[in-house]
Every structure is written in C-alpha cells, then in structure tokens.
Amino acid sequence: xxxxxxxxxxxxxxxxxxxxxxxxxxxxxxxxxxxxxxxxxxxxxxxxxxxxxxxxxxxxxxxxxxxxxxxxxxxxxxxxxxxxxxxxxxxxxxxxxxxxxxxxxxxxxxxxxxxxxxxxxxxxxxxxxxxxxxxxxxxxxxxxxxxxxxxxxxxxxxxxxxxxxxxxxxxxxxxxxxxxxxxxxxxxxxxxxxxxxxxxxxxxxxxxxxxxxxxxxxxxxxxxxxxxxxxxxxxxxxxxxxxxxxxxxxxxxxxxxxxxxxxxxxxxxxxxxxxxxxxxxxxxxxxxxxxxxxxxxxxxxxxxxxxxxxxxxxxxxxxxxxxxxxxxxxxxxxxxxxxxxxxxxxxxxxxxxxxxxxxxxxxxxx
Numbered sequence: 001x002x003x004x005x006x007x008x009x010x011x012x013x014x015x016x017x018x019x020x021x022x023x024x025x026x027x028x029x030x031x032x033x034x035x036x037x038x039x040x041x042x043x044x045x046x047x048x049x050x051x052x053x054x055x056x057x058x059x060x061x062x063x064x065x066x067x068x069x070x071x072x073x074x075x076x077x078x079x080x081x082x083x084x085x086x087x088x089x090x091x092x093x094x095x096x097x098x099x100x101x102x103x104x105x106x107x108x109x110x111x112x113x114x115x116x117x118x119x120x121x122x123x124x125x126x127x128x129x130x131x132x133x134x135x136x137x138x139x140x141x142x143x144x145x146x147x148x149x150x151x152x153x154x155x156x157x158x159x160x161x162x163x164x165x166x167x168x169x170x171x172x173x174x175x176x177x178x179x180x181x182x183x184x185x186x187x188x189x190x191x192x193x194x195x196x197x198x199x200x201x202x203x204x205x206x207x208x209x210x211x212x213x214x215x216x217x218x219x220x221x222x223x224x225x226x227x228x229x230x231x232x233x234x235x236x237x238x239x240x241x242x243x244x245x246x247x248x249x250x251x252x253x254x255x256x257x258x259x260x261x262x263x264x265x266x267x268x269x270x271x272x273x274x275x276x277x278x279x280x281x282x283x284x285x286x287x288x289x290x291x292x293x294x295x296x297x298x299x300x301x302x303x304x305x306x307x308x309x310x311x312x313x314x315x316x317x318x319x320x321x322x323x324x325x326x327x328x329x330x331x332x333x334x335x336x337x338x339x340x341x342x343x344x345x346x347x348x349x350x351x352x353x354x355x356x357x358x359x360x361x362x363x364x365x366x
Contacts, residue, residue: 061180
C-alpha cells in the first residue's frame with residue numbers, strides 16, 4: 001500500500017489546480033507583486049470570514065505576533081503570560097520585542113491555557129496574555145480575561161482559522177488575533193504569509209504602517225517599521241483556498257469524529273468544550289507507549305508527528321533569557337511525553353482513517 005502522509009498538500013492541489021493557476025496567472029499578467037489588489041481583496045475576505053472589522057496581511061505568523069506586540073506598545077519591562085505547550089514562535093515573538101514571557105501550564109482536558117494558572121501568574125508587570133488555540137481548539141478567552149483583568153489579550157490563532165468560541169469567531173474577545181498561513185495550515189499559502197485581525201481601527205492603521213517601513217506616504221515615514229508585507233502571489237492562492245475552507249473544515253471535523261469512534265480507551269483525546277468549535281488543524285491523541293506506536297505506524301507506511309516534543313520551558317534558546325515559569329508544568333510535560341499527531345487532511349477519506357485506526361488496533365493489541 002502507498003505511504004500515508006501526515007498532510008497531503010499534493011492531493012489538495014490536484015483538487016484546486018485550475019483555480020490556483022488562474023489566480024497566479026492573473027497576478028503575473030498584472031505584474032504587481034506587493035500591496036496590490038490581491039492584498040486588498042484578501043484582507044476584506046478574511047476579515048469577513050473571521051467576523052472582524054479589519055484584517056492586516058503580513059509576511060508570516062511570527063511577524064503577525066511581533067508587529068501586534070509592537071503596535072500595542074508591549075516591550076521591555078512588560079510581562080506577557082502565555083503557555084509552554086505551543087510552537088516556539090509564540091514565545092520567540094515576546095522575546096523579540098524585549099518583553100518577559102511568563103509561562104503557565106495548560107488544562108489537562110482541552111490542553112489550552114489554564115485560566116486558573118493565569119490568575120496565579122498575574123502580577124504588577126503583566127501587560128498582556130497570549131492564549132494559544134492549540135491544534136485548532138479555542139482557549140477559554142472569556143475565563144482568561146476574567147483571570148487577568150486589565151491585561152491586553154492577543155490570541156495566537158495560528159492553528160485556528162474559522163474556529164469559534166461562545167458562538168463567535170476566535171478573536172472577538174481580544175484586542176487582536178494573529179494567524180499563520182504556513183503551507184500545512186488549514187488555510188495555507190505556497191510559502192509564508194500571515195495576518196492579524198482586530199476591531200480596533202487605530203491598531204489596524206498602526207499595523208499597516210509598521211509592516212511597510214512605517215510609511216505615511218511613498219517616501220515619508222512616520223515611524224520606524226519593517227518590511228513585513230505579504231506577497232500578492234501568496235494572497236492570490238489564499239483567496240482561492242479561502243473559498244473552500246469551510247467545506248474543508250467540516251470534513252476535518254467529520255474525519256476526526258471517525259477517529260474518536262475507532263480509538264480505544266487506551267488513547268487520551270483532546271476534549272472539545274461545549275462552547276467551542278474545534279477546527280481540527282491536527283488530530284492528536286495521547287498514549288503511554290507513544291514512541292513504540294509511532295515506530296510501528298512508520299513500519300506500515302503511515303506517517304505521524306509530535307506537536308510538540310520539547311516544551312518551550314525546556315528549549316535551549318530560552319536559557320539565559322528573562323523567560324520564567326509560573327508554577328508547575330506537570331500537564332505540559334506529560335503531553336510532551338505522550339502526544340501523537342495522526343494523519344488528517346480533507347482528502348484523507350474514510351478509507352484513510354480506517355487504515356490508520358486498524359493499524360493502531362493491531363499495534364495496541366500487540
């Protein structure tokens with residue numbers, strides 16, 4: 001049988017090939033590659049899809065976080081509470097603006113930021129809190145806001161395109177939400193790209209300046225910014241994919257439901273809260289024999305992943321920085337030892353889930 005990848009971008013491309021080629025050809029014919037009509041159109045379309053007043057396209061998801069922190073005035077002397085169970089970019093962006101990351105543990109059931117731990121970590125220097133919607137499941141931003149009154153909330157929604165909490169799109173209970181369009185994301189470009197959504201017009205205008213050298217005119221610069229503009233070619237591709245995203249998300253949810261039906265009780269699963277709509281960027285299960293299971297799947301041509309094997313508080317890069325841990329990291333460390341990401345993409349189909357689930361049943365029985 002053919003190898004089964006964790007993500008199959010070739011299958012996705014085959015389904016939308018003609019749409020993508022037409023979109024790219026239009027950019028090539030126009031020969032406007034930066035800050036053109038694709039940028040304006042995508043920003044409007046993504047803002048509408050995200051239920052936000054403004055969407056600001058930028059070069060990648062990490063830059064989206066950095067620029068948002070800078071635009072909000074977060075920097076040296078400020079503490080920013082976030083989680084250790086996330087991709088490194090979340091904390092990297094805090095460090096890059098000179099602020100102090102304060103790491104807290106996650107909830108043992110849904111694996112997102114624990115509001116109780118946030119309340120314990122809040123101090124006089126707390127400027128912001130960055131919940132991470134891990135694997136596409138929203139963090140409980142409402143509870144987190146109550147746990148950190150007065151702190152600015154910036155949602156890391158890099159894995160949560162179209163996710164919802166409390167009957168509203170993610171980002172609606174925060175100053176801003178940041179998104180990544182890395183190729184493997186639910187909404188992925190053919191390279192790097194990112195975006196920030198916000199309802200704050202002043203914040204949106206500052207972000208637009210910062211991403212474009214702080215310009216207030218073609219050769220006039222109101223402040224020091226950087227070059228963090230998104231490419232027209234990438235946004236043209238994203239506009240095509242955005243038209244399919246709702247259907248793709250529904251299929252991810254359906255396939256995840258099939259996994260949940262098939263996996264036995266030896267696997268621990270991420271709980272979907274009743275107030276949340278999980279968009280299933282990844283289907284992640286826990287097992288005490290994770291490494292043995294992963295090796296057995298690989299022997300059968302089935303790929304898997306670990307997101308993430310080394311928590312931020314154990315990363316060499318944070319040694320010697322002002323990063324600090326608030327409380328214990330028991331859940332985060334336990335997740336790192338046991339989580340396993342299984343193949344999940346809209347084109348996987350029932351047969352793909354059956355192949356993986358059957359292999360898991362065989363492995364666990366052995």
